[in-house]
Structure formats: C-alpha cells, structure tokens
Amino acid sequence: MSPQPPSPTLFFETINAYQRTEALRSALELGLFTQLAAGPRTADEIAAAVNASPKGIRILADFLTIIGFLQKRETRYELTPDSALFLNGKSPAYLGGAVEFLLADDIRNCFQHLTEAVRKGGTAISDDGTVSYDNPVWVAFARAMGPLMFMPAQQLTALIGGDHNQPLRVLDVAAGHGLFGITVAQQYPKAHITALDWPNVLAVAEENAQRANLANRHTLLPGSAFEVDWGGPYDIVLLTNFLHHFDITTCEQLAAKAYAALAPGGRAMTLEFIPNADRITPPSTATFALTMLASTGKGDAYTFAEYESIFRKAGFGRSEHHALLPTNQQAVISTKSADA
Amino acid sequence: MSPQPPSPTLFFETINAYQRTEALRSALELGLFTQLAAGPRTADEIAAAVNASPKGIRILADFLTIIGFLQKRETRYELTPDSALFLNGKSPAYLGGAVEFLLADDIRNCFQHLTEAVRKGGTAISDDGTVSYDNPVWVAFARAMGPLMFMPAQQLTALIGGDHNQPLRVLDVAAGHGLFGITVAQQYPKAHITALDWPNVLAVAEENAQRANLANRHTLLPGSAFEVDWGGPYDIVLLTNFLHHFDITTCEQLAAKAYAALAPGGRAMTLEFIPNADRITPPSTATFALTMLASTGKGDAYTFAEYESIFRKAGFGRSEHHALLPTNQQAVISTKSADA
Helix, strand or coil, X not given: CCCCCCCCHHHHHHHCHHHHHHHHHHHHHHCHHHHHCCCXXXXXXXXXXXXXXXXXXXXXXXXXXXXXXXXXXXXXXXXCHHHHHHCCCCCCCCCHHHHHHHCCHHHHHHHHCHHHHHHHCCCCCCCCECCCCCCCHHHHHHHHHHHHHHHHHXXXXXXXXXXXXXXXXXXXXXXXXXXXXXHHHHHCCCEEEEEEECHHHHHHHHHHHHHCCCHHHEEEEECCCCCCCCCCCEEEEEEECCHHHCCHHHHHHHHHHHHHHEEEEEEEEEEECCCCCCCCCCXXXXXXXXXXXXXXXXXXXXCHHHHHHHHHHCCCCEEEEEECCCCCCEEEEEECCCCC | CCCCCCCCHHHHHHHCHHHHHHHHHHHHHHCHHHHHCCCXXXXXXXXXXXXXXXXXXXXXXXXXXXXXXXXXXXCEEEECHHHHHHCCCCCCCXXXXXXXXXXXXXXXXXXXXXXXXXXXXXXXXXXXXXXXXXXXXXXXXXXXXXXXXXXXXXXXXXXXXXXXXXXXXXXXXXXXXXXXXXXXXXXXXXXXXXXXXXXXHHHHHHHHHHHCCCHHHEEXXXXXXXXXXXXXXXXXXXXXXXXXXXXXXXXXXXXXXXXXXXXXXXXXXXXXXXXXXXXXXXXXXXXXXXXXXXXXCCCCCCCHHHHHHHHHHCCXXXXXXXXXXXXXXXXXXXXXXXXX
C-alpha cells in the first residue's frame, strides 16, 4: 500500500465534532427519531409532525444521515436499526434520557475549561469538580443514567454466580439510581440490599426500588460514603462507577472500608472503566480518563494493575478482572479470605 | 455477513463528540503538537516543556492517540505525519489558527441554539446571524482562515487557464483575507485585483496583499457587496464562500450584479460547498449545510442544479461544475456570452 497523501480531514472533522453532539441533541429534543418510528417520512412530513421548519428538518436529517443515525432513500428518511432500538422515545431500550446527565451544563462547562485542567492535573472549575457534597448533577445522573446501566448491571450480577436462592447481604455504595443493587435483588429473591448515597440522590434509588416492588428488601443508608458507618457484615459490596472519581489513596481507604464491612469470604464487586496497561485500548473505555480529568479534582481511569494493588493493600487476597462485552466497562472482583 | 448486533456505541460517541473538539483545541492551546515536532516524548517531558501537569498531559495525549492525532510507543508519544504537517505551529502548512474562527464564541453559540434554528429554518441568535453588517467574526475569519484557503485558491486559479501573461481584471467579492484574488495576482503577473469587503475585514486583505508585494495591483473597494457599485468591466468576478450565506433570491441578485460587472466573455468563478443532488455526499461537503442553518438567517449548501439556475436567471449562458479534490469544496464557472 502506498502511503496516504497528507489530509486535513481529521483536523476539520475533530474541530467540528461538537456539531455532531448538537445535531443529535436537537434530534432528541425535537422527537425526530420517535416520529420516524412510524415509518419513512419526507422532511416536510417530519417538520409538520414535530412543529419545525421543513428546511431545518431537511438539513438536520441530512446531517444525521451522514453521521449514521438515519438512512435516506430518495427524499424519505428512515431509522437505522440502532436508532429504532435506542433513540425512539417509545422503545424500552431508549437511551436519549442520558443526555440530561451526559450533556448537563456542569459537565459541558468542565470541558470548556479543559486546557486549565490539563495544566492543573484536575478539574479547573473548583477543587472537587462534580464530586462536591450533594452536587445536584448526581440527581440528574441518577434519573438519567439508569437505562444505560441495564446491560452492565445484568453482566455484573451474572458474576455473582452460585445458588440464586442463597441469602445475600449486599451493600450498594454510591447507589445513585440503585439499578445495580436492584438487579441483584431481582435475580436473587433472598438478597437484601442496603443502598448508600447522599440523601437527594438516594430518593431516586428508593423510587426505583419501589417501582420494582423491592422496597421490603431495599434499605436506605443516607450520607457520604466517607462519613457514614457502612454497617455489615455483607456478602457483597458493590462499588459501581465510584472509585474513578478519587485518587489512589482515597480508593485504598474505600477498599479498606469495604474489607471491614464484608463477612469472611465476601466479595467487593467493582464496576469501572478499566483501560488496558497501554491506556489507549479499548478506545471507548480509555477515553473516559479525559472526563475524569475535566470534571474531578483527582479522578482517573485506573488500570487493573492499579485496582489489584488498591484492593491488595486493603487486605483482599485475590482480585479478578472481567470484561463485560459488549459494554465498554469492566469488573474487578476482590475476595476477602474465608478465614479472615 | 450476519447483521451487526445492536450497539449504543454510535450514540455515546456522538453525544461525547464535543470532547474531541475540546481535546484538540486544548492541545493546540498548549502547543503540544509543536513540542512533539522535536521527536517522541514522554508525558512528563511534554508536561515540563509546556508547563502543564504530567497527569493532565498523559490523559490528554492518550485521548489524542485514541482519536488519531498521535502515536504512542510504550510511554512515548509522537506526531502522525498529518499532525506534523498541519498542527506543528512551526510548519508552513499549520492549520491551528483556524480554530480562532471555527470555534469562535459566536459560531459555538449558534450551535447551542440549534434546536430553535431547526424549528425556525435559520439561525436562532438574531435575524441575520453571523451575516450582520461589520460583524467582527469576519475579521477573525479573515485572520484565521487564510492558510486553509491555500489549496482551494490554487485549484480555483488553475481553472482560469489561458496565457498567464494576459491582462486580467478581477473583482474579488467579499474578499475577506483576500487570498483568492492574491493567488490569481501571483500566478497572472498582469492581473489587477479589486477587493470588495466591509472596511474592517478589508484591512486584513490589504495587509496580505502588501505582504505579498502586490499592493500596486490590489485595489480596495470598501463597503457592502449589496450597496456599493461593483465597477468594471472585469474579466473575472470571484464569488468565494459567499453565496452560501443567502437565500436563492439574494444569490440571483448577486449573480446579476456579477453579470453586469463582467465584460463580454467574462466569467463568474464561484467557490462553494456544493453537495450532490442527494445532499448527503460528499459527506464533508454536505455537512456544511448545518453550519449555515445554525449561523445564518437564510443560508444553505446549494446543489449545482441550484447554482446553475441562479446564474442562468442572471443571464449567464453556461455554467460548469468542478470538483477541487482533495479539498471538500467545489467550483462553478459561469460564462457571460462573448456577444452579450
């Protein structure tokens, strides 16, 4: 193969990449995908249905076609299979609500100050960034991100194994939407979940537990994970999308709290974005580090070697690394010795 | 081939696409690519050189590697061939300055109101958007975008053809940085350029003409293209990246002004983003329509059929369509009959 001629294409595409974000957000705000769930439509037909300008819809729908969310046949637009599944507001797998968190003003603002964050080594918007006490962004998170956690929660729960009729005492640390603990409770009918989070966020987990008819097996433990007594003993401590917000020393303190709260033979189950040792693969996992740099004071996307060390220092004899394909997340299962 | 399983990957990548924009902007602001022009460096070495945090640089450089701007070998980062050519601040082909226009606050703000623009069929920020009289964004444009126009200007000039010693009277409408007229003057030593633009923008074209030692063949015609007398007769009227800001009726008025200002046999040379009739190819051309929707009251990316009609109504007997590969722009050459 001859070498490619020089091309500024990647530069232009990347400088303008933000336009893709805005186009997708606009389409969701307008309900364009939901409208197309009924079948192929022209720009004029869509415009009439969503109360927009035919020219505006034509240009937006062409752009969405170019970036892969629609197909165009002659003058009619139609959904791709992925758009039909994930972006139709009436689909049970609808993901569009995640925009309320992923594109929250607080998060976007962090990236507006990325250069300062690179200079400083952590978020430039405040000392703690989004990890400040009772930050309302976590209520948005809890409300918006539950549906995205369906698949990771299924996969993490599958790693518990054993008899599904065993009694399980489970602590769900920084429960947020509560979906991880709730999924365990759904699959282990004798499991009891204790959900720990700030009070404003925990209200969302409580709603979700009630909606799943699990309130009688779902206890609330309001407060900061750093300040409240975790209680116990537990068979499982869930640490899902939590440790990445902190530096390694803080992760070690949290791992030690998990160790102390676990019964002998119990397990800390960590769900995280864990890049390979090269920190550039898998791509959709490794890019997460930038979000931590932009939005937290000290967070990161740690490798398995780093997590293994964190849990070893806390007393765990053994940690295992699990991919959770096709999601872009991974799990670390750290076991407390049965004779501890 | 079996069908792909459903995947939310495109959704997540697109929602987070704005992070790519910010990462590239930060790297340019920090001079990271310029620093790496000297050879492979570790994150610590880059951080020391650009006065940033080693952790911040490590995360940013990993992200830039993932999105294709750097290569990583063990712990050292190095430039790709394209980054070395286009993003090293000391390269004559450096494109980074274009960020000052492409990511100007005025442009970004338009996309923050994209949903309203889709509803309205034009920019939501004002009646005219960026096309308001003496809008300072066009000074930023003129200063930032000259280097990007090197290749299109070479290619457009190549379409003039004929004896390079012929005298050419050229009107450069909405000259901006003036690079199109200046390139003609450089290649046709007997060409005389009249550059028309708002006074504040025209100052940039004047500077560029002086720097190219062409001031004696470069006359300034300050004012609005709609209000000033274009003078003439000219052999060539350049309409570069101008018509896309307006509706078709306005384009027809401008084409008529061009026709009136041309000598018999003269040519209007239009440089534009001209998508194919499907309006979704070529992709990097067709996406431009969204920028017009977001930032102008009535602009668009017109097809060749539309331009052909615009110039025909103005009196031009014949228009030709030219791709200008490898750029993402196209040209329309419209000829006034020799016996007109």
